[in-house]
Amino acid sequence: xxxxxxxxxxxxxxxxxxxxxxxxxxxxxxxxxxxxxxxxxxxxxxxxxxxxxxxxxxxxxxxxxxxxxxxxxxxxxxxxxxxxxxxxxxxxxxxxxxxxxxxxxxxxxxxxxxxxxxxxxxxxxxxxxxxxxxxxxxxxxxxxxxxxxxxxxxxxxxxxxxxxxxxxxxxxxxxxxxxxxxxxxxxxxxxxxxxxxxxxxxxxxxxxxxxxxxxxxxxxxxxxxxxxxxxxxxxxxxxxxxxxxxxxxxxxxxxxxxxxxxxxxxxxxxxxxxxxxxxxxxxxxxxxxxxxxxxxxxxxxxxxxxxxxxxxxx
Amino acid sequence: xxxxxxxxxxxxxxxxxxxxxxxxxxxxxxxxxxxxxxxxxxxxxxxxxxxxxxxxxxxxxxxxxxxxxxxxxxxxxxxxxxxxxxxxxxxxxxxxxxxxxxxxxxxxxxxxxxxxxxxxxxxxxxxxxxxxxxxxxxxxxxxxxxxxxxxxxxxxxxxxxxxxxxxxxxxxxxxxxxxxxxxxxxxxxxxxxxxxxxxxxxxxxxxxxxxxxxxxxxxxxxxxxxxxxxxxxxxxxxxxxxxxxxxxxxxxxxxxxxxxxxxxxxxxxxxxxxxxxxxxxxxxxxxxxxxxxxxxxxxxxxxxxxxxxxxxxx
Numbered sequence: 001x002x003x004x005x006x007x008x009x010x011x012x013x014x015x016x017x018x019x020x021x022x023x024x025x026x027x028x029x030x031x032x033x034x035x036x037x038x039x040x041x042x043x044x045x046x047x048x049x050x051x052x053x054x055x056x057x058x059x060x061x062x063x064x065x066x067x068x069x070x071x072x073x074x075x076x077x078x079x080x081x082x083x084x085x086x087x088x089x090x091x092x093x094x095x096x097x098x099x100x101x102x103x104x105x106x107x108x109x110x111x112x113x114x115x116x117x118x119x120x121x122x123x124x125x126x127x128x129x130x131x132x133x134x135x136x137x138x139x140x141x142x143x144x145x146x147x148x149x150x151x152x153x154x155x156x157x158x159x160x161x162x163x164x165x166x167x168x169x170x171x172x173x174x175x176x177x178x179x180x181x182x183x184x185x186x187x188x189x190x191x192x193x194x195x196x197x198x199x200x201x202x203x204x205x206x207x208x209x210x211x212x213x214x215x216x217x218x219x220x221x222x223x224x225x226x227x228x229x230x231x232x233x234x235x236x237x238x239x240x241x242x243x244x245x246x247x248x249x250x251x252x253x254x255x256x257x258x259x260x261x262x263x264x265x266x267x268x269x270x271x272x273x274x275x276x277x278x279x280x281x282x283x284x285x286x287x288x289x290x291x292x293x294x295x296x297x298x299x300x301x302x303x304x305x306x307x308x309x310x311x312x313x314x
Numbered sequence: 315x316x317x318x319x320x321x322x323x324x325x326x327x328x329x330x331x332x333x334x335x336x337x338x339x340x341x342x343x344x345x346x347x348x349x350x351x352x353x354x355x356x357x358x359x360x361x362x363x364x365x366x367x368x369x370x371x372x373x374x375x376x377x378x379x380x381x382x383x384x385x386x387x388x389x390x391x392x393x394x395x396x397x398x399x400x401x402x403x404x405x406x407x408x409x410x411x412x413x414x415x416x417x418x419x420x421x422x423x424x425x426x427x428x429x430x431x432x433x434x435x436x437x438x439x440x441x442x443x444x445x446x447x448x449x450x451x452x453x454x455x456x457x458x459x460x461x462x463x464x465x466x467x468x469x470x471x472x473x474x475x476x477x478x479x480x481x482x483x484x485x486x487x488x489x490x491x492x493x494x495x496x497x498x499x500x501x502x503x504x505x506x507x508x509x510x511x512x513x514x515x516x517x518x519x520x521x522x523x524x525x526x527x528x529x530x531x532x533x534x535x536x537x538x539x540x541x542x543x544x545x546x547x548x549x550x551x552x553x554x555x556x557x558x559x560x561x562x563x564x565x566x567x568x569x570x571x572x573x574x575x576x577x578x579x580x581x582x583x584x585x586x587x588x589x590x591x592x593x594x595x596x597x598x599x600x601x602x603x604x605x606x607x608x609x610x611x612x613x614x615x616x617x618x619x620x621x622x623x624x625x626x627x628x
Contacts, residue, residue, distance in 0.1 A: 132470040146567065148467055148474075155462070155569025156446040157605065162566040165599045170559070179599050245484070252476040253460065253567050255469025285479045285493050291471065 004066035005059050007052065007106070008310030010113075010303070011035065011072035011096075013087030016044075018052045019306035020059050025124035027303055029055050039089045045099045052104070067107035068100065069312030071116030071305050078158035080110050109312050113137065113305060115152050115161060117262055117297070118145025120308030125298035126260045133256045135297070136163065136243070138263035141178070142186035142193075148254055164190070168246060188242045191218040191265050198235040206231050222268040236268055240275025247276065248284040251292065258293035262300060269296055318380035319373050321366065321420070322624030324427075324617070325349065325386035325410075327401030330358075332366045333620035334373050339438035341617055343369050353403045359413045366418070381421035382414065383626030385430030385619050392472035394424050423626050427451065427619060429466050429475060431576055431611070432459025434622030439612035440574045447570045449611070450477065450557070452577035455492070456500035456507075462568055478504070482560060502556045505532040505579050512549040520545050536582040550582055554589025561590065562598040565606065572607035576614060583610055 005028070010017040012035065019030035033051050038044035056062055074085035080097030082088065101108040118135040121127040127135070131150040137143040142164030146153040153160045164186035165179055174183030175196060187193050195216045202208055208231035209224040210216060224232035247259050259276075266272070277294050284292075299307055319342070324331040326349065333344035347365050352358035370376055388399035394411030396402065415422040432449040435441040441449070445464040451457040456478030460467040467474045478500035479493055488497030489510065501507050509530045516522055522545035523538040524530060538546035561573050573590075580586070591608050598606075613621055 130470075132474075148462060148469070149465065151463065153462055153568055155567075156444075156571035157569055159601055160446075160462075160567060160569040162599060162601075165566050166563050167559075167597070181597070181599065245481075249480050250567075252479050253474065253564070254467055255471055255474040257470035283481070283495070285476060285495065287473055287476075 005064050006066050006310040006313045007056075007068040008306035008308065008312075009048075009068060009070040009072075010305035010309055011070055011075075011082075011088075012305075013073070016048065016051075017303070017306055018048070018055060019303060019310065020055050020065075021307060021310035025307060027306055029058055030303070030306065031055055036089055041090050041094050041096070041099065044090075045096075045103055048100060049103050062105070065106060067109070067313035068104065069116065069119075069309040070097065070100075070108065070110040071113045071309040071312075072096070072110055073113060075110045075112050076158040077109065077111040077115070077152075077154050080108070082110075107313065111152070111154075111312060112143065113308075114143025115145040115154075116308035116312060117143070117299075117304060118147050118152060118260075118308070119311035119314070120299050120304055121260050121262075121297060122147060122150075123311035123314045124307050125304075126295045127258065130257050132254060133258045133260060134163070134247075134250060134254070135260045135262060138189060138261065138265045139191055142190050146254060147256075153254075163246075163250065166246060166249075168242070185242075185246055189239055189246075189265075191263070194218050194221065194235060194239050194265055197238055198231060201231045201234055208232065218265045218268065222271070225268065225271050233271060236271035237275050239265070240272040241279045243272070244276040244279025245283050247280050247292075247294075248288075251284055251288050255288060256292065258295050260295045260297055262297035262304065266296055266300070319378050320380050320624040320627050321370075321382040322620035322622070322626075323362075323382060323384040323386075324619035324623055325384055325389075325396075325402075326619075327387070330362065330365075331617070331620055332362070332369060333617060333624065334369050334379075335621060335624035339621060341620055343372055344617070344620065345369055350403055355404050355408050355410070355413065358404075359410075359417055362414060363417050376419070379420060381423070381627035382418070383430065383433075383623040384411065384414075384422065384424040385427045385623040385626075386410070386424055387427060389424045389426050390472040391423065391425040391429070391466075391468050394422070396424075421627065425466070425468075425626060426457065427622075428457025429459040429468075430622035430626060431457070431613075431618060432461055432466060432574075432622070433625035433628070434613050434618055435574050435576075435611060436461060436464075437625035437628045438621050439618075440609045441572065444571050446568060447572045447574060448477075448561075448564060448568070449574045449576060452503060452575065452579045453505060456504050460568060461570075467568075477560075477564065480560060480563070482556070499556075499560055503553055503560075503579075505577070508532050508535060508549060508553050508579055511552055512545060515545045515548055522546065532579045532582065536585070539582065539585050547585060550585035551589050553579070554586040555593045557586070558590040558593025559597050561594050561606075561608075562602075565598055565602050569602060570606065572609050574609045574611055576611035576618065580610055580614070 019027040144163035169183035175187035177184035458477035483497035489501035491498035
């Protein structure tokens with residue numbers, strides 16, 4: 001049998017990127033369309049088809065394609081549908097996996113971005129050879145992909161693995177989350193949550209290089225930390241301590257071999273990771289102590305979303 | 315092929331019970347030995363063999379036995395060993411599954427009590443037909459068995475599923491747990507934790523029927539609640555609210571179809587369960603709301619530990 005390529009699709013609010021991935025995890029060709037240009041899903045499916053078919057021809061035709069994986073916000077693996085994604089143009093339930101499968105005559109599976117990231121790490125990244133691990137993606141929110149015994153955890157309805165919405169602070173003035181509740185993990189450790197932490201430290205009256213910055217971001221905090229700014233360094237310390245404490249709780253659930261971290265804020269890993277590890281081992285139940293690895297994604301400098309989506313079919 | 319029987323073994327600090335289970339989940343015969351009478355593991359294995367072999371003969375001999383499952387404290391599924399169980403006579407690591415398998419020439423698997431309970435519910439109890447559910451066993455501690463996609467979650471090392479040790483209170487005066495840490499779920503919702511809650515309410519100066527009781531227990535609190543005692547009723551309300559809030563967090567991991575509750579305190583389910591359900595649906599992330607079942611074990615009036623252990627091989 002000839003070797004198969006896989007198609008990975010990174011469906012985002014701005015661009016939808018198609019990549020053809022070879023068995024070694026190289027993206028051999030890719031192209032993209034503008035997601036917002038197609039407010040009708042039928043037009044979007046047409047545009048996807050026009051974009052991906054030339055790529056398929058370039059690698060030798062459909063017989064060499066093992067299938068297509070799509071990573072998309074609010075996507076459900078079981079239904080193959082996207083539901084009420086706030087940053088996508090289509091309303092209601094969109095059965096995109098079926099629509100593309102019928103048009104392209106390919107097997108198509110779809111899941112959310114963080115689950116795709118976890119599959120990408122298992123096939124091509126830091127989790128190669130592992131069967132039990134958790135990927136945490138730190139971005140606008142905090143996403144998670146949980147792999148147990150070599151398989152992604154989807155749960156009874158396809159909505160498992162939303163660890164960004166673990167409630168970690170039950171006080172009445174805990175941070176408000178986009179999900180409508182208070183105290184979710186992601187309000188502390190997403191890129192936005194890290195900025196809120198810095199703002200709280202600054203509001204307590206400590207002076208900081210960050211005082212000069214008009215639009216605070218995780219990147220600006222990193223720059224300040226690199227210059228020795230105490231508020232910036234404390235921001236990342238608090239972030240790491242929170243992540244470590246949350247991981248200590250997650251371990252009672254699935255006792256993973258490793259936690260793997262992905263996303264912009266982890267470019268500041270030198271300021272965050274030591275505190276994750278220290279807090280985790282101080283707080284985890286004794287039977288788990290000093291047994292878990294804490295790793296950076298190995299796909300952060302690659303097109304991780306396309307690789308992760310392709311890995312859904314690998 | 316003739317139908318197979320399974321052997322379920324409930325290894326406890328006082329008794330070790332052997333039961334032969336038919337394919338319908340009936341225990342057709344059983345016998346037991348005193349665990350503490352055998353401080354040497356070799357003597358214990360001898361005693362097990364003398365106890366179980368007559369049972370095997372009674373159902374027609376070894377050819378009709380599909381295997382043996384053991385539920386034991388501190389047992390590890392992967393290693394087949396019991397490690398440092400505080401209430402058992404053997405120290406260090408005891409490879410009991412291998413020792414019994416060699417002696418009896420049967421397949422033997424072993425796991426902890428709560429995992430066995432989960433398998434029992436799936437094969438013979440409230441979780442029949444389910445592939446994603448969580449069993450919480452409320453006893454001296456709080457145990458958990460997590461089933462995802464039809465399989466028990468063991469994690470990377472066999473120690474997954476210790477939800478009784480989720481830290482749910484991070485304040486410095488949170489309740490001290492037997493694991494050496496503070497604020498574990500089981501310090502609030504085990505039988506002992508429920509008693510502590512009642513004691514705290516009584517210490518606040520409220521008068522209660524419980525004032526008369528010299529040795530407070532979950533059963534005494536149940537009796538008082540049944541007579542309308544407000545402190546007892548509040549104790550169970552707080553217990554239910556805590557369980558509901560914890561389940562709301564667990565759902566972000568594995569989005570189960572149902573939570574199933576087992577153990578003495580659940581005889582008071584009329585006072586606890588409504589608060590579990592109300593708090594869960596109030597606090598869970600909106601996508602999960604009103605979708606999960608909350609059930610009582612269907613094995614509480616049977617020999618659940620023996621059935622659960624047998625189900626490990628079913």
